[in-house]
Amino acid sequence: MKVIRTINEMQQLALQCKKENKSIGFVATMGYLHEGHRKLLSSARKENDILVASIFVNPLQFGPNEDFERYPRDEEHDEQVAREEKVDVVFIPTVDEMYPMPMSLRLTMARRANVLCGKSREGHFDGVVTVLTKLFHIVLPDRAYFGLKDAQQFAVVDALVEDFNFPIELRGIPTVREQYGLAKSSRNVYLSEEEREKAKYIYQGLQKGQDLIRAGEKRKEIIVNEVSQFIKSYTHGKIDYVDLLTYPKLEDINTVNQRVILAAAVYFNQARLIDNVILEENGDLSFTE
């Protein structure tokens, strides 16, 4: 496995792969790799000749009061995981390498960003699409893999690729969960034992919503209300939002009449956890293994 730290070396390697007609699969991460990342990596491993993973905690996607400084990092562990998942190239640039000077251009979201997590994380998705545009040009992937735990991110990246015609196939990979349903996340390390126990009820609440839709309930108001009540009473966390929107456009609806996302974000003591289910009109999961 190759560890590359400069843009130039990474891009040259990618260009060489193109010349050799080797397909490139890409998993962009902020490191601290867990089972969720492993699943992205193993999916990508199967479908591509060369597997590239990037590890870059992107300052542009953190707000001034967010956890950029204390975001968990463990490069040694990450390289070990990457090796185990048969990654060919790990790209680990520094912040200076990625942003050597103030940018002359701004890439911003005009749709899909101002709901769900985007509402309380101003500029977050602008930072995401900015770093991904750079990474896509540096790694030149044929296919890029993203976890559906960050379903809004996936919707935003979908818009990025569509709007600007990137020659990249996007793959959304279903969320990996702990035994009782808690979605795997690097930020789970911030949870106390007790919180971890309670955090599982976020997913159970979403499942309750899915059950309602399966049973024929179509009114957003009813579904969101039931899920909110459930999560509130079981987790004792502070709910940031529970919402139901079209997917991937993330537009408001009153009635479930197409593919939707039912999503929740809950504040715990040291962490804000998110989870979602993406459902067809009849309540079936849209993305499955």
Place this chain on the structure above:
Amino acid sequence: MKVIRTINEMQQLALQCKKENKSIGFVATMGYLHEGHRKLLSSARKENDILVASIFVNPLQFGPNEDFERYPRDEEHDEQVAREEKVDVVFIPTVDEMYPMPMSLRLTMARRANVLCGKSREGHFDGVVTVLTKLFHIVLPDRAYFGLKDAQQFAVVDALVEDFNFPIELRGIPTVREQYGLAKSSRNVYLSEEEREKAKYIYQGLQKGQDLIRAGEKRKEIIVNEVSQFIKSYTHGKIDYVDLLTYPKLEDINTVNQRVILAAAVYFNQARLIDNVILEENGDLSFTE
């Protein structure tokens, strides 16, 4: 020569070139091809296996009071020129093909745009970088060729490629001029006989500025003033601007102490003409044949 009208066909052809290890040279145009375009095409022809030219009058880079509707178009002529210049592929998409729905993202200029032509053409360069980002992903060029007549555009594209790490080599090609120095432009068709006669004094004014710098004059104020006076008294056009800035950053200076651009824009009855010289500190031309 192939004429391609869909994004998908163009992108597939470009991807196929990559697989066959063929280099792609790209000239993005708004059509109505003239000597200036021919020079871009012939430069690109020499350095690449496959030469792609796009013809697309991009509505995003025209302001509401600009000449989008009446911008000169002549596809038959353009295809003839392309054939003569040994273009392999002409990409001619419709507006609907390029912008099938409202975009979810916005690409905007935070630097380099708010001076020279950008000052009076709000959003113009946002439209330029947006369409070029799309075209770069559709055509996948190894090298892209731009005329230095639009020197601010070249500076803006330079920032685009730098900021977002496009794997593209940019080539700036010196301005092609009529016999008495008038820069070739599709918009020259808007000029009356008399105006065409006077328009040549724009370039002569810029040359006067170059002579001053060659002779040791370093004060921006003096140089800009002399050039303005010259153009004003000879063209009878209304001067939009005469300015002297660093190049390619387009930052303000008082003293010529690095590479600079000396640029002018002048309104005639039906047209606004631009021209410039890009000069080293000693007054030598920065880009030559």
